[in-house]
Amino acid sequence: MSVIDTSPVTAAADPKPPQRQSRARRPRAVRGSRPGWFVYASLGVVLLAAIVPYYWALLIGSGDSSTIRNTELSWIPGGNFFTNAAAVLNNPAVNFWTGLWNSIFSSALIAASVVFFSTLAGWAFAKLRFRGGPWLLVFVVATMAVPTQLGVVPLYILFSEIGWTGQIGAIIVPALTSAFGVFWMTQYLRQAVPDELIEAARVDGASSFRTFLTVGVPAARPAAAMLGLFTFVTAWNNFFWPFIVLDRQNPTLPVALSLLQSNYFVDYSVVLAGVLLSTVPLLLLFVFAGKQLVSGIMQGAVKG
Numbered sequence: 001m002s003v004i005d006t007s008p009v010t011a012a013a014d015p016k017p018p019q020r021q022s023r024a025r026r027p028r029a030v031r032g033s034r035p036g037w038f039v040y041a042s043l044g045v046v047l048l049a050a051i052v053p054y055y056w057a058l059l060i061g062s063g064d065s066s067t068i069r070n071t072e073l074s075w076i077p078g079g080n081f082f083t084n085a086a087a088v089l090n091n092p093a094v095n096f097w098t099g100l101w102n103s104i105f106s107s108a109l110i111a112a113s114v115v116f117f118s119t120l121a122g123w124a125f126a127k128l129r130f131r132g133g134p135w136l137l138v139f140v141v142a143t144m145a146v147p148t149q150l151g152v153v154p155l156y157i158l159f160s161e162i163g164w165t166g167q168i169g170a171i172i173v174p175a176l177t178s179a180f181g182v183f184w185m186t187q188y189l190r191q192a193v194p195d196e197l198i199e200a201a202r203v204d205g206a207s208s209f210r211t212f213l214t215v216g217v218p219a220a221r222p223a224a225a226m227l228g229l230f231t232f233v234t235a236w237n238n239f240f241w242p243f244i245v246l247d248r249q250n251p252t253l254p255v256a257l258s259l260l261q262s263n264y265f266v267d268y269s270v271v272l273a274g275v276l277l278s279t280v281p282l283l284l285l286f287v288f289a290g291k292q293l294v295s296g297i298m299q300g301a302v303k304g
Helices: 018-025 037-061 081-089 096-127 133-145 148-161 169-175 179-192 195-203 208-237 240-245 253-261 268-303
Strands: none
Touching: 037 081, 037 268, 081 096, 081 268, 096 133, 096 169, 096 179, 096 208, 096 253, 096 268, 133 179, 148 169, 148 240, 169 240, 179 208, 195 208, 208 268, 240 253, 253 268
């Protein structure tokens, strides 16, 4: 008759204690996951440096003509801002509403054109193989070293001959493409889109342009959003070329606001009130597009 061994299992054969297993499986906290005081202090300084000029413009714009010469300026805004703003809006020599529409129309069209052509050219330079491609990209990037002022005289002569001086198209056509935008999208698409994904699309029978639409465009959305936003702001703030080629009857908003200083006596409270009014569309753009912009950047970072 066999005897069943009922003796307890020795300690050597025992598995690891449950407490040690749970400790070993517990994920460790990543060091540096939360920013320190130095990061918050640096962000605070940057935020303060960005807010102070706007607040100073609000102080002057809410006062009267003598406020800017006041050595004991109060840090509390005055009560004349809406009066000064109405003086800007109702000034027939400024053409504020015409300048506002021209700035919105031209900036939006320039931003859309730069995003489209830069994405298309960036896809070609990053993912298509053709003879002379790297040298052509170097030439495009080298054009950024040429000052914009060198092309003002020939551009003005050209638009004068075709009768475009004073027309809004004279500031749109020269800015439809951007060398920086091409370089930006090339570098982004080169890292964001793997070559295996393009080969898979070609195996499925997709053409080059179809591959660009179905693979390149979705991958390029975060970088395209950033490029479109910065291009819009740059076109909105452009003053040099519109001031030369446009007239007082058909200005952009920066050119229209410069007319406030064309008189012998300059009321800087009215001028700065107009400057604050010109920043309202940009603030609204950042408020409504900021969330989508950040989500697109984060989505691209996760995919990358």
